[in-house]
Amino acid sequence: MFPMNVVVCVKQIPDPAAPQSLEPGTHTLARSGKLIMDDSDAYGVEMALQLADAAGGGEVTLVSMAPGGETSGLRTALAMGAAKAILISDDALKGSDALGTAKVLAAAIKRAEPDLIIAATESSDGYTGTTPVQVAELLGLPSVTFAKSVTVDGQTVKVERQTESGFDEVTSPLPALVTVTAGVVEPRYPSFKGIMAAKSKPVDTLTVADLGLDASTVGAAGAGQEITDVAEAESRSSGEIVVDEGDGAARIVAFLETLKVI
């Protein structure tokens, strides 16, 4: 039994079911309304809870960077069972790119001294899928991506890493960072007890200065990228409709041959 402290990165995003818009000028996603926990991160939270449970002790700490002091999404994860949360919210973070976000998350994660860090493979709104590995790099930790199963044995983590043809078995010493895919575990729904307990769980809200970061290295000031223009995606040309006149199968084969997939 090794009590294990797990940090889960939880991104809080605009409700994907609600209509979305871009900020005029900066072309970034409008985040003025209520933000919710990215569904992709529910898997990480569940995985972390199960691992801490299996280890026989330890805590799950959430780390999130979000504007406006937003905690709605964190409350959901706390209600699932996480012990506490660190929120980094600061006007200076407006216009952060993925590297800037990684710097902030890494600085916050360091404070929690985790044995394991879990993030989603990619977020549902930005989906660059680059933040977690940058966090690992900044912390000087090994990272394993695309986990479809995670187990911890003493001081090592064993991951089944999804590949196009199957999966790799990867073992890494702890501490390490693992990104999980949807389906790694089935996330629980917050129970009534969990919801009420979340009310009194601590959420530590920090600024860039609290983390000891230089404001010129994060946010728009530190961003290596800038969105200069946004254009409508070209609508795809409609496909060819083939009416089967007995030659359907042959025509599908001919089409696949032109694509050189068979």
Next chain:
Amino acid sequence: MVGFNFSESPERQLLRESVHAVAASFGHEYYVEKATSGGKSDELWKALATQGFVGVNLPEEYGGGGMGLAELAVVAEECAAAGVPLLLFLVSPAICGEILSRFATPEQCAQWLPPLANGEAKMAFAITEPDAGSNSHRISTTAVPSEGGYRINGTKYYISGVDEAAQILVVTRTGLDEATGRATLSLFVVDSDAPGLEVVPLPVEIRAPEKQFTLFFDDVAVDPSRCIGGEGAGLRTLFFGLNPERVVSAAVLNGVSRYALDKAARYANERQVWGVPIGTHQGLAHPLAEAAIAVELARLMCDKAAWLFDEGQDAAEASNMAKFAAADAAGIALDRAIETHGGNGMATEYGLATLWGIVRLLKVAPVSREMLLNFVAQRTLGLPRSY
């Protein structure tokens, strides 16, 4: 000055989201399938109970959530909004749960509440009789003292969920009040499989997993320990339980309304008949907007009624108004959602016409529109009693 606060606490919002997610993982197709095949909504009920949702309003010391009617209303509304309007919420946690929590002795609470809270058991509620529906004073089912207990004789009908309830809370007549000339009532917890109790299905045109039954009591023996609130105190006990039942009825109706309007809005935004989404036509948009207003007003009144009840204040007027408003709003919302869907509105697949029965039912039961209007005419407006 605080005045009114219309924003829901983060906990209540989370409760909504979580209940909705659990219920939506079953969904309306599950509900219709169970209703049609004669199956029960057991897995759903169990899933909700495991999360602590079914017993949110029951006392913590008996395994409940220790919250109030407002939270139970949230649970019932969100289930309905996710396509699973459960009639059992009205009877088991609302009327039976609230009556037991308030009037049962600690021993009775310890016996009956934990299984209700953890979902192991449900309790049905039986008051209606062939000659006593709107007029409860005419109840003729009697409980007569005999051999250290009571013997129950009589007939109840339209009793929901008896086949899935372990017990039934039965309203009986145990005497006559000399002063008023009216029956004195007593409530008993009776086992659904008690000897002498015959349970006969009573088919109705409602697509719900809960079925209705006629109950024939033939000398059914009950122990005095099964009497809730004391012999002869039934009228007071009953009146206390009716408000939660009305509030939860309103909550279920409001959930159905949201479900229907949500579907209607989506369809009206997508379906094109003349080259634009049909929601562009004000002939469809305005009726839907009207329905949305009626539903939102009904939801406000439901919140108010639940709040008054939880504060220990007189909730009768607000509960009655909430139930009335919610039933009429749901009738309008569902009808207009069906209209918006054209012929598809009647298709089983679109899951709207399947709700017609329950929405129509809740205009009549558990208390009819007319009886609610009678109440408001007399109590709110001070008009003469008409009956």
